[in-house]
Amino acid sequence: MNDTHSPVIEVKNLCKTYFMSGGMSQSVLKDISFSIEAGEFVAIMGHSGSGKSTLMNILGCLDKPTSGLYLLNGDLVSDKSELELASVRGHEIGFVFQNFNLLMKRTIADNVSLPLIYQNIGEKERYERALRMLEKVGLTGYENRFPSQISGGMQQRVAIARSLINNPSIIFADEPTGNLDTATSDEIMNLFTRLNQQGITIVLVTHEEDVADYAKRLIKISDGRKEYDGLRQSYQGRQEAK
Amino acid sequence: MIGQIIREAWISIASYKMRTFLTTLGIMIGVAAVVMMVAAGQTVQNTITESFESMGGNLIIIVPGQSVSGGVRTARGRPSVTFSDVDSLKGMKDVVAASYIVSTTAQAVYGSNNWNVSVAGTTPDYLTVGNWEIDRGIPFTDRDLKSGNPYILLGQTVIDELFGLQDPIGKTIRLNNRPFTVIGTLQPKGDGLMGDDQDNIIMMPATTLRQRLRGSRRPNYADVAFVKVSEENKMETVANRIEYQLRARHRLKEGTDNDFTIRLMTEMVNQARNVGMILSILLASIASISLIVGSIGIMNMMLVSVTERTREIGIRKALGASNRWIMFQFLTESVLISFMGSFVGMILGVVFSQIGGFIFDKTVPISIWSVIISVSVAVIVGVASGLMPAIKAMKLDPIEALRYQ
Numbered sequence: 286m287n288d289t290h291s292p293v294i295e296v297k298n299l300c301k302t303y304f305m306s307g308g309m310s311q312s313v314l315k316d317i318s319f320s321i322e323a324g325e326f327v328a329i330m331g332h333s334g335s336g337k338s339t340l341m342n343i344l345g346c347l348d349k350p351t352s353g354l355y356l357l358n359g360d361l362v363s364d365k366s367e368l369e370l371a372s373v374r375g376h377e378i379g380f381v382f383q384n385f386n387l388l389m390k391r392t393i394a395d396n397v398s399l400p401l402i403y404q405n406i407g408e409k410e411r412y413e414r415a416l417r418m419l420e421k422v423g424l425t426g427y428e429n430r431f432p433s434q435i436s437g438g439m440q441q442r443v444a445i446a447r448s449l450i451n452n453p454s455i456i457f458a459d460e461p462t463g464n465l466d467t468a469t470s471d472e473i474m475n476l477f478t479r480l481n482q483q484g485i486t487i488v489l490v491t492h493e494e495d496v497a498d499y500a501k502r503l504i505k506i507s508d509g510r511k512e513y514d515g516l517r518q519s520y521q522g523r524q525e526a527k
Numbered sequence: 528m529i530g531q532i533i534r535e536a537w538i539s540i541a542s543y544k545m546r547t548f549l550t551t552l553g554i555m556i557g558v559a560a561v562v563m564m565v566a567a568g569q570t571v572q573n574t575i576t577e578s579f580e581s582m583g584g585n586l587i588i589i590v591p592g593q594s595v596s597g598g599v600r601t602a603r604g605r606p607s608v609t610f611s612d613v614d615s616l617k618g619m620k621d622v623v624a625a626s627y628i629v630s631t632t633a634q635a636v637y638g639s640n641n642w643n644v645s646v647a648g649t650t651p652d653y654l655t656v657g658n659w660e661i662d663r664g665i666p667f668t669d670r671d672l673k674s675g676n677p678y679i680l681l682g683q684t685v686i687d688e689l690f691g692l693q694d695p696i697g698k699t700i701r702l703n704n705r706p707f708t709v710i711g712t713l714q715p716k717g718d719g720l721m722g723d724d725q726d727n728i729i730m731m732p733a734t735t736l737r738q739r740l741r742g743s744r745r746p747n748y749a750d751v752a753f754v755k756v757s758e759e760n761k762m763e764t765v766a767n768r769i770e771y772q773l774r775a776r777h778r779l780k781e782g783t784d785n786d787f788t789i790r791l792m793t794e795m796v797n798q799a800r801n802v803g804m805i806l807s808i809l810l811a812s813i814a815s816i817s818l819i820v821g822s823i824g825i826m827n828m829m830l831v832s833v834t835e836r837t838r839e840i841g842i843r844k845a846l847g848a849s850n851r852w853i854m855f856q857f858l859t860e861s862v863l864i865s866f867m868g869s870f871v872g873m874i875l876g877v878v879f880s881q882i883g884g885f886i887f888d889k890t891v892p893i894s895i896w897s898v899i900i901s902v903s904v905a906v907i908v909g910v911a912s913g914l915m916p917a918i919k920a921m922k923l924d925p926i927e928a929l930r931y932q
Contacts, residue, residue: 342926345845347844347845347925347926347929348926367849367850368849368850368851371844371847371848371849371850371852372847372849374844374845374846374847375846375847375848376847380845380846382929386838386841386842386845386929387842388839388842390542391538395538399842399843399846400846400847402531402535402848403843403846403847403848403849403852404847405528405531408534447846451847
């Protein structure tokens with residue numbers, strides 16, 4: 286993990302505009318700036334179409350901003366090539382998706398160790414590290430099963446184990462409880478909280494207030510602009526005052 | 528990295544066993560067809576060559592009459608080459624032996640058995656010229672030729688048909704109701720060029736045949752003559768000398784056409800080889816069509832696979848796979864499918880060629896080149912047909928791919 290005082294993520298005047306045929310354009314992110322320190326648990330919240338997913342895609346190095354700067358661990362990533370971005374994704378970032386995104390024809394161990402293939406890590410080490418990660422998320426003994434043989438909650442835990450395996454600087458979770466029932470959602474969010482307590486930086490993208498409650502800090506996006514950035518509790522207090 | 532890509536590609540294609548098998552089948556059939564067709568062409572080529580060679584190597588054939596004169600086909604086979612013409616060639620430089628044949632067919636009878644047989648009236652030298660070997664007994668001699676003695680040599684088929692397991696030596700058989708004594712048997716030669724049985728033959732002195740089986744107003748004329756030359760590279764020279772000598776003996780004036788045709792066995796063998804080669808190429812080309820169809824099958828399957836696995840591609844990209852990695856994985860999958868198909872196809876091609884050879888009683892050669900070329904072609908086909916789907920996979924936007932349902 287990184288030094289607790291240096292920002293893992295630094296975003297300055299980030300804009301994203303989609304250009305369409307006929308000279309039309311749509312501005313999705315407008316002048317967003319913030320930084321995230323190592324060890325933080327941040328929820329990015331916003332309604333559907335607010336631009337939160339686009340922001341997460343840029344932060345996750347799956348997309349590039351139209352303008353502005355994005356520094357990951359002090360390294361400017363907004364100008365990197367496709368190959369370099371792939372390397373950043375493989376080494377620095379862990380993803381957890383709403384619909385788990387596991388490879389259904391591969392075993393749990395194969396799924397968990399998948400990011401290590403792109404780092405040229407040998408099969409034996411991959412397997413051993415997968416077992417360690419599965420232990421961390423409470424799935425010891427499930428390594429040789431297939432995703433279809435376990436519950437949705439377990440599948441999301443497999444996805445979390447996969448996001449942790451490359452020892453990333455930050456984990457991006459995009460609506461991680463969107464496909465889960467309330468009890469399983471709590472279970473997953475408690476797991477995130479526990480991982481954060483161990484020093485892992487987590488950025489959660491959600492539209493659910495209950496889920497955002499698990500984060501300490503909240504960044505609220507509305508219509509492509511940063512509407513709020515501060516402690517979750519303060520935002521709640523402000524909302525109640527309104 | 529290559530090892531990891533191959534392993535990932537292998538696991539992916541192994542996950543869709545039936546689809547992979549069906550796709551492989553196309554290439555399998557294509558390669559097997561190419562190997563079999565080339566082998567068939569090669570077998571035909573070898574059979575032609577062997578047939579010519581069994582007639583005797585370094586051979587010059589003199590056929591009476593001119594087959595083509597000024598572009599017009601003239602009466603062919605009009606007797607013009609005499610026994611003494613051929614005898615005069617024996618002393619020529621670089622000539623090993625010279626002989627001639629007068630032929631007919633006759634009904635051979637021994638006891639209650641009878642058999643229709645080709646009869647060659649010839650000279651003792653014909654055994655050397657035509658690569659015939661005496662199996663048992665003795666050959667007839669120049670003295671027998673001079674005297675017209677009724678001595679005959681039997682081919683293996685005639686022995687089988689008339690004598691079965693009996694020993695024919697010393698026995699008398701009747702040819703067109705005239706008695707002939709068997710003094711020797713010939714070693715078997717097998718089928719001739721046109722699939723005719725070369726062992727269905729009886730040889731006797733040419734004079735005997737003229738006197739007893741096929742009389743003629745011009746009894747000393749040969750149907751065809753053969754000259755065996757000491758070395759292959761001297762055949763042209765000897766042919767020229769023969770032409771010169773025969774023209775002189777036939778008193779042909781300058782400017783007139785030959786009344787005989789000289790043909791070199793080497794030329795005929797080369798022509799036959801060319802025909803065989805063209806046949807091989809033709810068969811292989813036809814078989815290649817199935818290889819092309821197979822490759823289209825791979826491309827189709829890979830395109831479907833890319834569409835079906837769009838989300839997988841998105842996941843892999845999100846987890847750190849570069850575009851290049853994705854492209855190579857899909858390309859490796861198509862090459863693996865193609866390679867497996869071609870490998871199995873090659874084995875099937877070899878096995879079926881040999882089975883065919885066994886059924887038709889032929890030695891079927893397997894050209895290592897047909898195997899190398901067909902496997903290489905299959906791998907190239909794998910790359911070519913996998914390239915477009917692989918590029919399609921590479922170009923997928925990870926965000927769009929992750930959203931794909």
